[in-house]
Amino acid sequence: MISDASSLIVADKAALDTVPKLIAHHIQTRPSETAYREKEFGIWQSWTWQEAGEEMRALAMGMMGRGLKAGDHVAIIGRNRPYFYWAMVACQSVGAIPVPIYQDSVASEMAYVLNHCSARFIVAENQEQVDKVLEVQDQLENLEQVIYLDPRGMRKYDHTRLTTYRDIQAEGRANADKISVQMDRIIAKTTGQDACAMLYTSGTTGRPKGVVLSHDNVIKTSQASSEFDHLVAADSVLAYLPMAWVGDFIFSIGQASWCGFCVNCPESTDTMQQDLREIGPTYFFAPPRYFEQVLTTVLIRMEDAGTLKQKIFRHFMDFAAEVGGDMLDGKPVGLLDRLKYALGNLLVYGPLKNTLGLSRVRVGYTAGEAIGPEIFDFYRSLGINLKQLYGQTEASVFITQQPDGEVRSDTVGVPTPGVEIKINEDGEVFYRSPGSFVEYYKNKESTEKTKDKQGWVATGDAGFLEKDSGHLRIIDRAADVGKMKDGALFAPKYVENKLKFYPSILEAVVFGAGKDMCTAFINIDLQAVGNWAERNNIAYSSYQELAGNAHVYQMVQGHINEVNRDIASDEMLSGCQIHRFLILHKELDADDGELTRTRKIRRRVIQDRFKDLIDALYGGKTEIFVKTPVIYEDGTSGSISATLKIEDASVAFVKETAA
């Protein structure tokens, strides 16, 4: 983004220690290559590094002109759009720290974060976001400027503290001569030690914490991980995951500015699938949930296909399951099989990848949750190089990742170059890496709790390194790994994941810490079960009714029994078999605080929210009446009430493992 600061032209990328410097490097070296794209007004608007740099610079100078200083925090609220990535870099180039915020968080959540980081500037997308800010503005004493992108509907607003993005840029351009030199100086003297961004962890427990990442954290990790997967400038990503999530920050800012590949932003959340298909990214990340949903829709859509088509599809998918993975891992495969696979590629795999928009994916990652083996294998058998990584905000994402050729669904891979890992006596995973965060903002004590003097960071996950392969395996959240009454190991997440691998089960919550048996709440997947219901012509009018249906109970019971049998085979966890369960009458929802924004379950919340249900499970009742308060999308609150059945599951005996 430096137009004239010749002092910054550096041949060797490695010597560039801040994001703005890296970006300057790309502007210098490849000014006319495309840096950003966004689908807007029906076509893909594109910006070269040159143009993007100019935009960033204008905004940066504009904000500087408005009094933005080094060390200030700037909240950024909006969906993935180039303008906000520019805003982040713009902040960094004046030494300020960008704080992306989940755009779907409600005003109260926003108020806490904005206050906690004492943001002076806010860059917001549109009326919706601005309204939220204005709603809580009297709680925000540091707030000075709200910069908004889309002026629609805000003509009438009081503009003493509101300014449009473009006006700010215009100011910046106008005052360029005054400011640019000063700004270049700041860019020059910012170093890798300085903060690059602050990201709030969605905090499975308690208030969100502001994780401060330095430029070094971000760039070193980006470099290591990019080299690990040989990412280059020619690659491209689709930026569709929340900007406030560390992953998007690392992919779309960190790795993008290291490798200099193009970041593409969809037109809107509901056109994402279409846009994915148009862009065809080569580097793609999605949470397991996404791959599950896509697979489910694929299977559902195939249901309507003609019998011949279905036969072809099944035949070749089965075949792919046999050889597809091996071919991807470069294992030897017979010529005949290769030919047949090629045929399948023409008839099924190719078209399928084409319709899913994954044809060009060279490196695909999933993380955050365990992914169902058959789901995982399905994509790999299509020839999509889908891999798993293990990471967290505090590590600037990457802790471990799977190298090509060593990809399995049950591990999360080997440590990313530069990362050290150790497991402590109670099985908790610790790591030390160039990416490990500076501190929790304004939260010394939890910083110390998490990160010790030697720089070892506690992940809070329980797991172990496989002897032979050196791959890391995660069992569960360390905190959640408890003991049952009889002292047997209790790893709810482990069980829940196994349950969630069934398409009909959306969420599962397993209880049993300190109890003599395990019980579970089940959330059915409306799409999958609904479809199943139609095919077995089971009528239902609402989610609630479907959830309560006897056949549905039967099906779920079947799944649970299978899982029990599976768990029983592993004597360490055999105690975690589910004895009783019920199907919840409502979907667990982030708006009700039952899930985090990244859709992890909030155990404690659920525990006291549905206390009566848990008691019923253990109380041996066969049904129970509940009334649950809920918050609807429009913010109003009401309540759902229902009478839930409680069923027993068959528990397998623990196999004596023959020595």
Added chain:
Amino acid sequence: MPAEFYYGVEVFLNGLMAGVMYSLVALGFVLIFKASGIFNYAQGIMALFAAMTLVGFQEGQIPFAHLINAVFGTEVHHFGWTMPAFFAILFALGVMLLFAFLVEKLILKHLVNQEPIILFMATIGLAYFMEGFGDLMWGSNVKKLDIGIPQGGNFWIEENTAFLGGADFYGFYLDTLDIYATVIAAVLVTSLVLFSQYTKTGRALRAVADDHQAALSVGISLRSIWVIVWGIAGFVALVAGIMWGSKSGVQFSLSLIALKALPVLMLGGFTSIPGAIIGGLIIGVGEKMFEFLIGAPLLGGATENWFAYMLALVFLVFRPQGLFGEKIIERV
């Protein structure tokens, strides 16, 4: 008085009688259009087909003889008997009714509430089909049709009008057939009018014409109505077919009178029976007189080919709704 004048009168009278023929065909159109909103291009072919069938029965032809011979290398043509005109007509009528039934069953049923233009094109398709089918069934050779209606100039009239014109005028030459035709047509028309006025079915027809929904709501089955209407149209076609057939032989050109009927309708309006009649007369007289006064002497003749259409075209430009159609008010 100069003889030219009387020749003119003679032309006029012939025109009138030709006009009656046109009206006869036009009537078929109107009936179907009123009841089903369909502009039945096939009306002319129906007339041809009816005439062919009639002849076929009369002469005891074997249907599809050519085809059979072609396929089995046989040499069959006739059953070897001939049928009295009366029965032949009855059989032919039966065929036309069957035809009406099939049309409804196979085509109209599937085209309910399509745009008129689509239906129009469908009938063009139907016309093609019937042409091929008819030729296949009875052969495409020109056939002579004679059901005993006397033909040729009517001497009585000729003799008794000769005195009008003096030395070089020999009296009006009128074809007896045309006179018969006129009478029959007149009878047919009146009976149809009476039918549609005073019978339940007739009223039903009119109801359908006015408003399909209403008709349905009072329990009139649209489809049976259509069958009836097409049946009647078939009957009309048969009559027209007989007249034209016995006049100028049964051949393809006969189907072109359908095209002649179109301008008639445009003048008379598609929904008015009297309109069809008057339109027919105007066209008949018009083209004969035009040929007599302008065409033959100045334009090299054969203007009947296009005069009717031109007349209709020009007329429409000034009165798009036709003679009797009510004014169309456009709304937003």
Added chain:
Amino acid sequence: MLYREVGEFKTSYAADQQTFPIRFDKLAYFIILAFAFLVVPFLINDYWANAVLLPFLIFGIAAIGLNILTGYCGQVSLGSGGFMAVGAYACYKLMTGFPDMNLIICIILSGGVTALVGILFGLPSLRIKGFYLAVATLAAQFFLVWLFNKVGWFYNYSASGQINAPEREMLGIVISGPNSSPQAVYLVCLSFLTVLALIARNLTRGAFGRKWMAIRDMDIAAEIIGVNPLMAKLTAFGVSSFYVGIAGALLFSVYLGAVEVGEVFGIQKSFLVLFMIIIGGLGSIFGSLAGAAFLVLMPVVLKNVMVGSLGWPVDIAAHFEFLIVGSLIVFFLIVEPHGFAMLWRIIKEKLRLWPFPH
């Protein structure tokens, strides 16, 4: 199934609005074109050229023309035969009147003349709508045919009343008259079709096309949003007749060589072209060509089967032709009023969504 569209994204409206936005289609298009121009000429003989290719190409042009008027602008015309005659006779007069004029120029001018005549007969369309207009266009059909029959000047008072195309050369190659080679004639017609099809596509996807379609879909609304109905309809008549005229000129000058108006340009021709666009698909260039191809090929096939293989008399085959064409029209109107074009669209969608059904 064959489509691989991932990574095909548009960064400009020009790219988004091109005729073949999908790379695969564009490729197919160019391959077909190359084949038609570079390979076919070496494969054809007199029979193929005269029985199949030339009629297809020429009626293809006529069909596109009529489709512009009927399919896009919604004005049904039964006068195509007459307008083709205008093209043919204009071409004849030009060829004989200006022996040195290049035949191509003659043909294009003939198109222009026909356009004028078309506009003239289009004038009533402002007042007359629907099949009233269709019937009105019959006036054109019959009047024109009569005119060329009666007025000696048009056929240079030749005894036979026929018109014969004199021999003309282009780039030293004979392209008209008895000595023209099928290849040459084929290439001339193919070039005309290609260019005219492209032009039709451009017109129909732009402002003119929208005016026409607006008139077709709802004329009152169209007028209120600012479309001048008369202009829209007359342009449609003009362009349409231009195409039909060129088709007529080609039919006469390079294909038949000798023409007797009554039998070549009779009402049957009008219907033939109309059927082509109904079966092919109203409002579709591709449809026009598909329809033309079908109605040109079908009789040939029937003839070869019945007369050739089964040894039936020719007239029976002819009867069957009528019978089949007729039933097909009805069939299409019932089953797929939008003709081959729609079928093709559906198939294409299926291929793009493969393996999913929808």
Added chain:
Amino acid sequence: MSRKTAKTDTKDSYVTADGRTIGPAVMEMQNITLRFGGVIAIQDISFDIREGEVRAIIGPNGAGKSSMLNVINGFYHPQEGQILYKGEVRKPLKPYEIAHQGIARTFQNIALFKGMSTLDNIMTGRLTHMKTGMLSQALWWGRAQKEEVENRAFVERIIDFLEIQSIRKVPVGRLPYGLQKRVELGRALAAEPSLLLLDEPMAGMNVEEKEDMSRFILDVNEEFGTTIALIEHDMSVVMDLADRVVVMDYGKKIGDGTPDEVRSNQAVIDAYLGVSHD
């Protein structure tokens, strides 16, 4: 905040409470009388539409509202009275000529072009702005393509404004009623009208759709400063939308003024109490 702050007394421009500038009259109807044969549809009605305002014409069904709209956009020609448009007396013109003068409208029962996509339908709204000749279009060279692209760009702004990106290339025939109404509004907007006529924009909509539509109408008026004249039979909808309201009944004008004035007008109350307006 209240929009009902229009001044009716003065002719010169003023600023509303929500900061929109209302200019002098764009269109003045002077003693308009319209007859169909013997039937009198409109009887001696006069009112004006000011630049930048939202002007409503309301009245029970059959009050002559639609006829009035058709007079304004030249589909009907009144037998008596005259129309001043932008200060000049307007002679009887053809509807398409009126369109070229910058008056666009929507229709009570949707009049979209069923055969075309959403995009093409809205593009037809640009026809009054597209000038390239046939030749250049036939060859798709230079001017034609340039013009096409420019207008596409303009239309895309409208598509974005009306939030109908996802149906851009869908044939309008397949769209639900509410969306069709939106597309039709888009088509009218595409013409960049200096006077936009809306014929019962809310007719047959559910509450939610009505809210959306009202929002769009207000946004159009605010964002583009478009002068809007709309007719509605449902009084309630209009009151929060319009700056000024003309009330018609049986072809006569029985009230004219700000929503509040009109609401308290006895004649209006009677008319509405007398007639069911649904």
